[in-house]
């Protein structure tokens with residue numbers, strides 16, 4: 632459900648309805664986690680930017696160098712599975728060269744001290760897990776899993792190249808468990824994320840441009856659930872008006888300095 636990532640509809644023109652005043656830029660106002668029962672960190676590609684994981688779009692983005700039609704859709708996989716798997720092996724190898732940063736570690740530490748701290752991520756890179764964080768929902772899948780259409784999912788943490796490209800049970804090609812362009816999202820994963828977000832009382836969006844749907848629809852959901860809304864992003868986004876507080880700074884800085892137990 633990663634491709635969906637890309638597959639997902641980017642709707643740059645969408646403006647969310649806003650009943651509250653425009654979000655305030657919060658200099659370094661601390662947030663006390665103990666005052667919240669359920670906290671959802673909703674993360675995007677910007678969380679991994681400081682680790683050096685390339686983004687999909689923009690200058691230097693993967694899709695400015697490669698055509699997703701050749702490497703990140705089911706049709707490409709059906710046409711040439713080896714080429715698609717090689718492309719993903721290169722991406723896995725490049726992510727392994729990146730180290731998690733202080734923001735990833737801070738999130739893991741928050742989870743260790745507060746059982747209600749949950750993570751819903753759009754990222755497929757596994758960087759949070761490498762830092763010891765628990766991820767409740769990977770909306771777009773993981774580059775560290777593959778799946779057989781008949782025999783289901785399996786983890787594959789081999790370094791770069793997949794441990795195996797064929798299903799041990801039936802010999803079919805294993806495809807990355809990532810939401811590609813034109814894929815449907817994993818409804819069970821989205822349902823789990825939606826339940827968490829509908830019940831949270833603090834929602835923190837970190838490093839997401841909030842233009843990839845349906846994941847971006849979780850922002851108005853959190854707001855309509857009455858959660859306190861916090862955005863961490865050096866840039867304002869199309870969804871910034873939905874937030875009560877904005878921290879216009881890199882994830883590593885905000886995650887290590889803003890949250891107190």
Ligand code: NAD
Pocket residue numbers: 633635636637674675676677678679680681684685686687688753754755756757771837838839840841842843846863864865866868880881882883
């Ligand atoms: P995006 O690329 O659309 O937006 C990234 C956002 O992060 C931007 O708004 C940018 O201003 C912000 N940002 C940049 N540096 C930051 C920093 N240091 N701290 C905090 N924020 C920072 O990302 P998206 O909204 O996640 O959507 C892209 C889609 O592509 C997602 O669905 C995701 O699954 C996928 N994707 C994943 C990865 C990954 O797993 N690392 C990488 C690229 C894309």
